Amino acid sequence: MTYAFAFFASIFLVYLCWPDKQAHPKDSRLLWEETKRFRGHGARCRAYRDGRVEAVGFIVGKGGGVITPERFHLNDFQAIHGGKWTRKIYDDFGNLREVIDLMPTLNLPPLAPQPPTPASISRRDYGFRVY
Numbered sequence: 001m002t003y004a005f006a007f008f009a010s011i012f013l014v015y016l017c018w019p020d021k022q023a024h025p026k027d028s029r030l031l032w033e034e035t036k037r038f039r040g041h042g043a044r045c046r047a048y049r050d051g052r053v054e055a056v057g058f059i060v061g062k063g064g065g066v067i068t069p070e071r072f073h074l075n076d077f078q079a080i081h082g083g084k085w086t087r088k089i090y091d092d093f094g095n096l097r098e099v100i101d102l103m104p105t106l107n108l109p110p111l112a113p114q115p116p117t118p119a120s121i122s123r124r125d126y127g128f129r130v131y
Helices: 002-017 069-074
Strands: 030-038 041-048 053-059 063-067 084-090 096-101
Touching (some): 041 069, 053 069
Antiparallel strands (some): 030 041, 030 084
């Protein structure tokens, strides 16, 4: 009985101390993550410390699929007013260190001024005439 208990206890200790390389490999932490979005469409590219680069294209609410990093860089979802292009940089421990907005690097032309809509004109000025 004591030999059986010692055997199972030693197996349990080996199980607890066994290195779990698949769940937490040292070099699988994120180095940076870049996201391009416009409304419901977008793409995300992630680079890991071990040199892997993975890219995913997605449609919000409908899922997504794996794309190549080259296709990620060719996508221009963000090149329209209202789009978003961000880059997140992570430190050595996998914590978020910095978030950079890359939209100003596109140098988009400013939007043309829009004429006022009837909803934006106050009620007092609606019937007012200047002679």
